[in-house]
Amino acid sequence: MDYAFHWGVFLEQAAANETYLDWMISGLKVTIALGLSSWIIALAIGSVLGVLRTVPNKWLSGIAATYVEIFRNIPLLVQLFIWYFVGPELLPGGEAIKQMNPFTQQFLAAMLCLGTFTAARVCEQVRSGINSLPRGQKNAGLAMGFTLPQTYRYVLLPMAFRVIVPPLTSEFLNIFKNSAVASTIGLLELAAQGRQLVDYTARPYESFIAVTVLYALINFTVMLIMRWVERRTRVPGFIGGK
Template identity: 85%
Template sequence: MNYHWNWGVFFADASGSETYLDWLISGLFTTITVGLSAWIIALIIGSVLGVMRTMPNRWISGIAATYVEIFRNIPLLVQLFIWYFVMPELLPFGEAIKQMNPFAQQFLAGMLCLGTFTAARVCEQVRSGINSLPRGQRYAGLAMGFTLPQTYRYVLLPMAYRIIVPPLTSEFLNIFKNSAVASTIGLLELAAQGRQLVDYTAQPYEAFIAVTLLYLVINATVMLVMRWIEGRTRVPGYIGGK
């Protein structure tokens, strides 16, 4: 293999006061920030939709089901382009968005796209968690005098979240991996910084090995955190319980 390995390229000067390693760290920070922001959106919207999917009212359930079918069946890249190119033209405050600096526009579009896309998947996880509980739990809450919202808040959701920690972990991991599509609208996240490093240094193997390792660090951290949460919230007699 006629290739000149040069691991010192990361410490070479990139643009005055920055090295190429600084570029990768900047991309890592952007990936983590957009991923965490999108996860908060996905968890909130997905939880609300998951509850709506299990409500006895067919109209409420139908609205949530429609959301899931739309966002789950349109490719993520198409949704990203809609958020970035189309939504600023349709929203009444679209001019304010278009006057933001490019990074803010790209970050906002990527965050909202990943958040709303993943919310459809979280919705189904929450719905399955609630539906896996015995019906007697809902009836017991209502019999105790709780309203239906209170029954969800104090009885059903605390148990459902404990059951769905493993599948939620997969969605949490996916949101960081899916963030790479934001590079198509110019957001310099981790994958984009890796490609930019290759363009400037012509050292593709070093660049993408480093990017791969950083993604593994993100995933390993998420796995450890979620495994800790799963252990702390485990309920005996249910999935993962002792």
């Protein structure tokens, strides 16, 4: 390949008091903030829905199942466009949303989209974790005088979440990778900053190698954290236990 790499391009001035490296770091910060905030939403909503999918009430379990089918079967990009373009027209206070700073609009739309989309996948992980537990655990909790909500809170969920740490790790990683779709609505996250750097410098190899390394760094960090969590929470006799 006849290509002369020029890694010093990242130290060249891109704008007033900014280098191209500053652009990449800015995109990295947005990606991390977007991924973490979306994950909080996904974990909260997905946990509630996962519980509802296992309760004996058919209406509640049906609502949760409907949510999963809708959000899991509509492409992520379509959902993002709905949140960004259609949402402000339908939600109360839509005019106030449209008058926000463009970055805030883009970030909120991407955060809600990734959070609600991933919640459907987290829901299924929580459901499978609860269903994998022996039925005797639920019966034992009820026999001890716990109400059904108390049985979930003190008996089933503490065990279920320990069982599903490995699949939750995959979903946590995916939310950072899926954040790249936010560039389609103008949010300057990591992938968008990489493309912008190519437009300004005509250095595609350096730009996207840097983007790849930064995504790998995020994923490596998440893997280390989740492996630590898995070691601290594993239960003998269950998945990951010794």
